[in-house]
Amino acid sequence: MDFAAKNLWLIPLLPLVAAGVTSLAKRARRRLAAGLAIGAMLASLGLSLIAFGSAMSHATSGLTRQVVNFRWFQLGDGWVRLGWVLDPLTAIMLVMVCFVGLLIFIYSTGYMAHDENFTRFFCFLSLFASAMLGLIIANSLLLFFICWEIVGLTSYLLIGFWFHKPAAAAAAKKAFITTRIGDLAFLLGIVWLYAQGGTLLFYDNGQGCLEQPVLGGLASKVTAGGMAVSTGIGLLIFCGAVGKSGQLPLHVWLPDAMEGPTPVSALIHAATMVAAGVFLVARVYPLMALTPPGVHGPSTALTVIAWVGALTAVFAASIAVAQTDIKRILAYSTVSQLGFMMVGLGVGGVAVGMFHLLTHAFFKALLFLGAGSVIHGCHEEQDVRCMGGLRKFMPVTFATYAIGMMALSGVPVFFSGFWSKDEILHAARSWELSHWPFYLSLFGALLTAFYMTRQMCFVFFGSCRLALGKTTSSEQHSVAHAGQPAREHPHVELPAEPHESPGRMLAPLMILACFTVILGFFGTPAWPWIQHFIEGEPARLDLSLLRDASIASVMLTSTIVALAGIGLGYWLYGRRPLDSQQPDVLERWWPNLFTLLRRKYYIDEVYEYTFVGLNAWWSRACVWLDKWVWEAVVQLVAALVVGLAWVDRVLDEQVVNRGFDESCRGISRGGTLISRSQNGRVQSYLRALCLAAALLVLLLIWGCRSS
Amino acid sequence: MIPLAGYLLVSAILFSIGLAGAVTRRNAIIVLIGIELMLNAANLNFIAFWRFSPNPEALSGVVFVLFSIAIAAAEAAVGLALIISIYRHRKTTDVEQMDSLKG
Amino acid sequence: MTLSFAIIGAVTIASAIAAMTLRHLVHCALSLAITFAGLAALYLQLQAQFVGFAQLLVYVGAVAILIVFAILLTRGSGPETQPIYSSRWLAGVVVAVIVMAVLGGTILSSKTVSAHVEAAAFEPSVRRIGDQLMTRYVLPLEVLGLLLTAATIGAVILAIQENRPAKPGGHQ
Numbered sequence: 001m002d003f004a005a006k007n008l009w010l011i012p013l014l015p016l017v018a019a020g021v022t023s024l025a026k027r028a029r030r031r032l033a034a035g036l037a038i039g040a041m042l043a044s045l046g047l048s049l050i051a052f053g054s055a056m057s058h059a060t061s062g063l064t065r066q067v068v069n070f071r072w073f074q075l076g077d078g079w080v081r082l083g084w085v086l087d088p089l090t091a092i093m094l095v096m097v098c099f100v101g102l103l104i105f106i107y108s109t110g111y112m113a114h115d116e117n118f119t120r121f122f123c124f125l126s127l128f129a130s131a132m133l134g135l136i137i138a139n140s141l142l143l144f145f146i147c148w149e150i151v152g153l154t155s156y157l158l159i160g161f162w163f164h165k166p167a168a169a170a171a172a173k174k175a176f177i178t179t180r181i182g183d184l185a186f187l188l189g190i191v192w193l194y195a196q197g198g199t200l201l202f203y204d205n206g207q208g209c210l211e212q213p214v215l216g217g218l219a220s221k222v223t224a225g226g227m228a229v230s231t232g233i234g235l236l237i238f239c240g241a242v243g244k245s246g247q248l249p250l251h252v253w254l255p256d257a258m259e260g261p262t263p264v265s266a267l268i269h270a271a272t273m274v275a276a277g278v279f280l281v282a283r284v285y286p287l288m289a290l291t292p293p294g295v296h297g298p299s300t301a302l303t304v305i306a307w308v309g310a311l312t313a314v315f316a317a318s319i320a321v322a323q324t325d326i327k328r329i330l331a332y333s334t335v336s337q338l339g340f341m342m343v344g345l346g347v348g349g350v351a352v353g354m355f356h357l358l359t360h361a362f363f364k365a366l367l368f369l370g371a372g373s374v375i376h377g378c379h380e381e382q383d384v385r386c387m388g389g390l391r392k393f394m395p396v397t398f399a400t401y402a403i404g405m406m407a408l409s410g411v412p413v414f415f416s417g418f419w420s421k422d423e424i425l426h427a428a429r430s431w432e433l434s435h436w437p438f439y440l441s442l443f444g445a446l447l448t449a450f451y452m453t454r455q456m457c458f459v460f461f462g463s464c465r466l467a468l469g470k471t472t473s474s475e476q477h478s479v480a481h482a483g484q485p486a487r488e489h490p491h492v493e494l495p496a497e498p499h500e501s502p503g504r505m506l507a508p509l510m511i512l513a514c515f516t517v518i519l520g521f522f523g524t525p526a527w528p529w530i531q532h533f534i535e536g537e538p539a540r541l542d543l544s545l546l547r548d549a550s551i552a553s554v555m556l557t558s559t560i561v562a563l564a565g566i567g568l569g570y571w572l573y574g575r576r577p578l579d580s581q582q583p584d585v586l587e588r589w590w591p592n593l594f595t596l597l598r599r600k601y602y603i604d605e606v607y608e609y610t611f612v613g614l615n616a617w618w619s620r621a622c623v624w625l626d627k628w629v630w631e632a633v634v635q636l637v638a639a640l641v642v643g644l645a646w647v648d649r650v651l652d653e654q655v656v657n658r659g660f661d662e663s664c665r666g667i668s669r670g671g672t673l674i675s676r677s678q679n680g681r682v683q684s685y686l687r688a689l690c691l692a693a694a695l696l697v698l699l700l701i702w703g704c705r706s707s
Numbered sequence: 708m709i710p711l712a713g714y715l716l717v718s719a720i721l722f723s724i725g726l727a728g729a730v731t732r733r734n735a736i737i738v739l740i741g742i743e744l745m746l747n748a749a750n751l752n753f754i755a756f757w758r759f760s761p762n763p764e765a766l767s768g769v770v771f772v773l774f775s776i777a778i779a780a781a782e783a784a785v786g787l788a789l790i791i792s793i794y795r796h797r798k799t800t801d802v803e804q805m806d807s808l809k810g
Numbered sequence: 811m812t813l814s815f816a817i818i819g820a821v822t823i824a825s826a827i828a829a830m831t832l833r834h835l836v837h838c839a840l841s842l843a844i845t846f847a848g849l850a851a852l853y854l855q856l857q858a859q860f861v862g863f864a865q866l867l868v869y870v871g872a873v874a875i876l877i878v879f880a881i882l883l884t885r886g887s888g889p890e891t892q893p894i895y896s897s898r899w900l901a902g903v904v905v906a907v908i909v910m911a912v913l914g915g916t917i918l919s920s921k922t923v924s925a926h927v928e929a930a931a932f933e934p935s936v937r938r939i940g941d942q943l944m945t946r947y948v949l950p951l952e953v954l955g956l957l958l959t960a961a962t963i964g965a966v967i968l969a970i971q972e973n974r975p976a977k978p979g980g981h982q
Binding site: 709713722723725727731737739741758780787788791792795800 | 872892901
């Protein structure tokens with residue numbers, strides 16, 4: 001147990017402390033907030049690098065995994081235990097999250113410079129970073145879930161950062177509720193796992209739930225429907241990933257989440273939080289891959305994951321083709337790429353999926369930050385139809401964006417996206433069950449290249465259409481422009497031309513672009529360093545593998561597909577200058593299909609009518625119930641009590657009081673009666689006296705006589 | 708010789724008559740008369756018991772009665788003076804009308 | 811003896827009844843005097859001569875006359891016009907009867923009383939009475955004197971005419 005492993009807990013703690021201090025700071029202390037956040041992130045990055053180094057040095061020594069478990073509280077006879085783990089998966093994720101997070105934090109200082117809630121923003125960002133890092137190092141499914149929920153909370157807070165905008169508030173609510181549905185299934189899975197496995201710790205000296213004895217027990221038990229317990233738990237846990245990573249059918253929140261500021265979109269909804277679902281599947285992969293004894297081939301859980309991922313990839317890519325908001329295109333692209341990652345995990349294993357996650361984090365963050373730069377430069381304009389020709393005005397942004405776009409499209413050799421997507425395609429091609437994920441992934445890749453080219457043509461090529469426009473955009477700077485793009489603001493003159501963003505925003509772009517290129521070389525088939533690092537094997541440079549038939553053919557196929565997509569996009573959108581007044585060329589050819597895609601297959605409407613409508617109906621029913629039934633019961637009880645009180649009063653007044661009064665009167669009358677004997681007349685006294693004396697004498701005589 | 712019982716009976720009868728009168732008549736003076744009768748009956752009682760006692764030489768009965776007579780006289784004087792005084796105040800000797808001590 | 815006793819007894823009782831029931835107050839007083847006289851005779855029969863004479867002197871001679879004076883001073887002369895018996899006369903009679911019954915019953919059933927039939931032969935002399943008074947009963951005698959004085963003074967004060975203005979003590 002070395003220094004890194006023992007002090008791994010510091011990595012999430014530092015941003016948490018930064019968040020705590022920032023939450024108490026006044027709104028005006030911007031430098032403090034930003035400084036704390038960035039400083040904490042830097043420190044966490046340093047520690048993560050140390051941890052990475054430790055993991056690297058232990059990678060081949062046999063001690064690939066270092067675990068620290070501790071007791072939290074007592075529950076019945078046993079203890080609830082939490083812990084953290086340092087293994088290659090953890091180490092590489094830590095470095096990625098810290099690095100990308102740090103760059104985005106620095107970017108945000110420029111992007112949010114005009115916002116009056118700067119401090120709150122950095123507080124939430126730090127809290128998010130803390131929770132995400134905690135999630136990564138968690139060795140207990142319980143701790144994982146806790147951090148998962150905190151991440152969801154910060155996502156809600158950050159999406160609804162400009163909460164006075166109704167669209168943003170609604171989007172935050174939608175995100176939270178949709179992920180909640182997934183989280184419910186996740187929680188059920190956790191409970192089931194605890195019930196069947198007895199522990200929630202992943203690794204615990206051979207007794208953890210990802211270690212053989214427990215896993216074997218889970219695989220052999222069977223539930224009512226004939227499904228193995230491990231499959232059931234795996235599917236439930238996957239539901240949590242479906243919600244968080246925006247897979248079909250819980251993807252609806254991700255595009256709406258673009259209402260948040262662009263750094264938020266970059267960090268949370270592109271690089272890290274949505275990747276948490278993928279990370280979850282990667283973490284519990286031993287459980288997912290479990291097959292009942294005697295069954296061969298991929299497990300049911302992994303099959304489901306692969307299919308869901310493939311469908312999501314194609315589905316989201318097709319929608320992205322018809323979108324016009326620059327961030328929405330990227331959002332659907334994220335959903336699609338997450339689908340790819342799920343395919344990779346399902347067919348290829350942890351390393352395949354995680355490699356794509358890592359590369360995607362960098363280039364998607366790059367793309368989002370670039371989009372932010374574009375939006376900033378176009379004075380809050382977000383509709384691509386109102387942009388154009390920005391290549392001349394924002395060259396650095398263009399260059400970095402182009403690098404990101406090529407990585408995403410899978411342009412070969414120099415761009416990491418190509419290598420990671422290739423791994424997925426290769427694994428899908430050699431999947432035993434079906435080749436359909438492969439074909440769907442290819443189609444998805446084609447669409448990806450197509451819509452990215454379309455976006456590039458709209459935004460960077462052609463002539464500048466900035467002053468014109470038919471639709472409104474949605475991003476606001478609360479101080480500077482009071483919520484509308486410049487062309488709609490009546491008091492500001494329409495700006496002449498877009499401008500390049502300041503250096504604070506460009507530097508992260510360039511750094512990310514570098515890494516987008518470099519990272520690919522660590523995962524090529526010739527030298528799959530990252531994959532082997534994650535799986536704990538030594539990596540060797542073997543260029544001859546590139547000439548292997550299956551690998552080369554997949555590489556060729558994906559290259560052709562990518563170039564075909566780019567070519568198609570250029571042919572449709574790049575040849576002639578685009579006119580924002582005319583409808584999209586696809587819309588002209590296939591208006592119905594285009595509308596279907598633009599309206600996102602009407603899924604939001606379907607949900608609105610079914611689940612949301614059901615919920616609304618149910619809530620109305622409950623209101624009715626509350627008003628007429630429970631209220632009636634309450635009123636009845638109240639009436640009963642009032643009635644009792646009335647009876648009590650009547651009793652008290654008529655019976656008790658009267659009785660009392662009567663008895664008092666009786667006594668009074670008795671007294672009056674008796675007082676009549678005191679008539680003042682001596683003779684009556686004398687009579688009484690003599691009578692009494694006579695009686696006494698009689699008594700005495702009788703007494704004496706009898707005795 | 709008349710037995711003791713005879714005198715005692717006479718005394719008892721006189722006492723009762725006096726009592727009857729004292730509690731029945733309205734006039735205060737008659738009430739006083741009744742009281743005098745009762746006293747006299749008691750005196751007779753004393754003398755009778757003295758006479759038939761084993762030791763009449765002690766003369767206790769006689770002396771007692773002498774004192775009783777004297778006191779009765781004094782008491783009659785005072786009582787009558789009271790009645791006269793009341794008569795002067797109330798213009799009546801009716802005991803039924805003297806009930807200002809009524810409770 | 812028995813006959814004289816019976817006659818004297820009857821006269822005494824009859825006049826007692828008369829004294830209690832007559833309407834005219836003076837008649838009552840006179841009947842009382844006869845009752846006193848009868849009692850004196852009984853005393854004489856019982857060999858208590860001094861008491862008998864004292865009875866005659868005091869009661870008949872003073873008390874009865876005093877009563878007559880009082881009657882005359884308070885209403886007096888004519889017969890009573892108002893009802894003479896009180897409203898509860900029956901209760902009074904009943905009480906008297908009860909007392910009579912008790913007394914009579916006691917007397918008649920008492921063994922001690924019925925044992926004494928004969929009286930001892932003894933004639934007290936006045937000298938002896940005087941001796942007893944002066945030696946054994948001297949204190950009560952003196953106290954009696956005081957009592958008589960006080961009673962007399964009290965009676966005078968009580969009965970004095972109120973319309974005469976009270977003399978202040980300094981004029982004496």
